[in-house]
Amino acid sequence: MQLSLGPLLYYWPRHTVLAFYEAIAHTAIDTVYLGETVCSRRHELRLPDWLDIAARLRAAGKQVVLSTQVLLESGAEVGTMHKIAANPDYLVEANDMGAVQRLAGRQPFVAGPQLNLYNLPSLAWMAGLGARRWVMPLEMRRTDLAVLQQGRPAGLQTEVFAYGRMPLAYSARCFTARHRNLPKDDCRFSCLDHPDGLLLQTRESAHFLVLNGTQTQSARVYNLIDALPELQALGVDLVRLSPQAEHMAEVIALFDAVRCGTLAPFDAHARLQPLLPGQGCNGYWHGQPGLDQVAPGAGVPA
Template identity: 40%
Template structure:
């Protein structure tokens, strides 16, 4: 099974973002790395000049590079940015907003987890339109993943296997509003929370995580115990979404489980020691509330 490292969703310092990817290139046993700004187009100028050298470093290390698009396009400059990315990219573009397909029709591309792929008809339509790989939304249960894998066996399917689950994205910036700022004058306050801003209920229970215009789960999705099931279904890849924990170590644990060097339960326990008290979840996979975690594998949904 392949491993894919998703794009950084948070507003990391540019030097931290660059050095992180350099280390991934040199040390992480992943097959594919997604590069690009998915959440907020205002962040992209800080990274733009570094992207070519990061892509080159990853390619030299033998990693496949996907160029990820925005998940929500609302402005004229964002539409132009999308058109430029799809027109000039030297690597496969990962589509996170359907508007990109206007420029990519019949050309090879990838589909990201922000595009709703819930049934065989959608999957086959995307394949006919040029999609070569699809990262499924994180809310799908095991039964749905199995059906989709059987329906289109020639398409590479990927599951969201680690990291905070993306739940919603909006035109309104929650980070800016919290700090009594407007979206146009946000002062990039989201950069203060490199792993997202925790949002609790009035009762003090962990609830969600805010990342600028994006809402994420408070927990880290962790599907490492289901890797044997995914392999049996024909799922091609597991996606690891970057967090502030040691992602090289995370990737090595997933690789060891996939290669049969350690058992899935041991992998879960080792991951827990890396994640600084963050709770895990896999409820969506088992047809339960997403925030829940069920140990073991083999459950139907």
């Protein structure tokens, strides 16, 4: 089973992004997804910059996948998606059906988690269009994945989101800008001030959601490190870790240790807790509300 690093969901300064991926090149990550998937106004890096990073990571032995934007709202954004889809060097993760249409019949691709593939007919259809890999929807439970694993098309890899704040929704409105009473077109790049997103609390001061520009995330951090043996037994090919501003190399090392059998999942889960940017959760995997934390071997929240 491979470890993958999902696309960077936050807006970081250029030098921070370059340093981050330089460090990632020296980790146990096998596959790295690159590109802007949230907001095209994030201009610290453009497509040629992502391609330069891709070349460096490939030289370091990583498989590189270019990810397309999830919600396309302008002709310029569609044009960028076309350029990514037409690149001859790297596999592409299609995050909307426009990208699927552009790639279908032309080159293999990864069917991203936002395509919402929940059943065997949809997997067969996507594989027939050229999908080489699919990423399980975030809220799918393990029992449903087990069914799909038994009947998935031959040659189609399965990837599961296993660590990070969960992208729950996308909107044409920028909520980070709205928080500052700014219009989306004059957001003043407010996301730069929130390297792990802007935490939203209820009136009772409970952590609820995270605002990340046009993306809404969970406040809690999805964490399936103690489920890695189960994921391996189900035949999952890749587990995806989502980038965070701090401790990413340590997070990767813990997942790698469990994958290799040099650290027990329970011990890894305990060591991972101080590295999380928020409280952990794994409810969706167990068929529970997503914000629940289900104890290992249990069927009820801890």
